[in-house]
Amino acid sequence: MSEHIDFISEEQNEEFSNDDLFNITSWGADPSVRELIQQYKEGDIEKPELQRKYVWKKKDASRFIESLLLGLPVPSIFLANIEQSGKRLIIDGYQRIRTLYDYIEDGIWHGDDSDFKLINSELINERWRGKAFKELTEIDKRRLKNYTIHAIVFEQKHPSDDSGLFQVFERINTSGTTLNNQEIRNCVYQGNMNTLLFKVNKYQQWRYLYGEQEEDPRMMDLELILRYYALNSVEIYNSDKKKISLKQTLNKYMQSNINASTDFIAEKESEFYSVIDFIYTNMGEEAFFNLQNDLSKIRRRLYPTVFDSIMIATSIALKKGCIDVVKNLPEKRLALLRDATYRESISQGTMKIDNIRTRISCALHFLYGIKL
Structure with a gap:
């Protein structure tokens, strides 16, 4: 099993504010x-x-x-x-x-x-x-x-997506340990997508790949699954923007799929299982680990950027039917991890569109021999 997974990074410390906060009304009650x-x-x-x-x-x-x-x-x-x-x-x-x-x-x-x-x-x-x-x-x-x-009640009048309520949770929650981003999403965006995250998070092959059998009490495993869903979109990695906010991107994906159809949820569930099964079967439990800086040994911790690039690349390859003749994936994955361009894209400016596109493209090339 992996060591404790440390997700502290520029992505997790990201902060933002927007006009939604000023579309919230509040009143007191007793x-x-x-x-x-x-x-x-x-x-x-x-x-x-x-x-x-x-x-x-x-x-x-x-x-x-x-x-x-x-x-x-x-x-x-x-x-x-x-x-x-x-x-x-x-x-x-x-x-x-x-x-x-x-x-x-x-x-x-x-x-x-x-x-x-x-x-x-x-x-x-x-x-x-x-x-x-x-x-x-x-x-x-x-x-x-x-x-x-005394109770203070908040309501977001406009827009109707509750995006401002995320900031209310983020700024006001005071009980014990402050809620992290995914815990706040779980509060604000309850619905079909949230329920799906909890369901697929229990999948045994995923637990092996994540490196912990017990579900993360702080919901970091849920955020990884959401990260895969939200970034696995041509609108994201083919965007004209220079950089995205991971926090806002995940929020918007959760909000837009609160009332997702039964067919959409079933499709996303099946997709996740298929990708996870393929990776687990063909790359093993170390699939989302990185190499140490000297490139000599595996560093036994899950890297979010290794995770999202391999997951999305595998999803694309499966949809294109390009996996039937794929061999030696563990060796190909090690070659990917040693590639200088790939290493830069998973470690610096990880939410820059060019770097998202680069690490997915590299994973597709090294693992499956196809282009993005």
């Missing part, structure tokens, strides 16, 4: 805890699909509940109003909302499925120490349910 629990229970407000698991410790949850019982102020929650569904997605505040639901409605601690009782510690006021919600006095129950938590 729902009671009772209202928040009911809305969460009925699905009117929800955590984006597989966004982030519940991570609070029992101490954190207990201290939060105690703060409300004491009447202390707590931070605002942030919600995104999604016009298409009429629902609101939780940008920031899931840990708090889930804690309230578990303590008051469910009575089960989400951490280990035990009865949810506040910790029996001096950190908690002795009036509530070690108590479940049902053990509180009626006055305390009422006080907790009637507590109002």
Whole structure:
């Protein structure tokens, strides 16, 4: 298996801003805890699909509940109003909302499925120490349910693609570890393409090639698959632009395929499996690895630019039917990795159109003997 895959690069640190941010309206609301629990229970407000698991410790949850019982102020929650569904997605505040639901409605601690009782510690006021919600006095129950938590609600009025909401997530999310780009896309662009990414990411041959059997908790494996889909387009590598923004390109691809047809999704699923199967069978688990700088040994980590060029080149070759007589692909791949032009295109200015085109063209030439 590969070492830890490090994706920190100019692509990941890329930032952008555009006028979409100024087409977003926001307003304040003050729902009671009772209202928040009911809305969460009925699905009117929800955590984006597989966004982030519940991570609070029992101490954190207990201290939060105690703060409300004491009447202390707590931070605002942030919600995104999604016009298409009429629902609101939780940008920031899931840990708090889930804690309230578990303590008051469910009575089960989400951490280990035990009865949810506040910790029996001096950190908690002795009036509530070690108590479940049902053990509180009626006055305390009422006080907790009637507590109002300020909510800031965002809605993008124009354009209707929610592109500005990506920036809202990016700038406002404050809970623990900041969400990365793909985690934010998973929040903003829920739909058919997002569901497809989760499905194909489980494919066993892909897990071998990725180098980890467990799905990446930060969704970097999902972003790689999305990268392949989004860059595998003649509009991209035959563009007249000098450079693209990877972040914006992936965002636009996700948004444009939120409601993609069943046929389109099935085609993309089959395409991914076919390309992955061919690469795994003919190049092995090191297919997306690079060479060390002295070109003498394999560097055991997946390189995104090696990945996208070999994936896209293989996809093109399969569609053209140019693979039946291909032999010795492992040796040809090593020759590709030693080529100076290819090495420059995968390491410098990787989102320049010329370099995207060059690395795909090189992969097609060295591996399959055809031109882009």
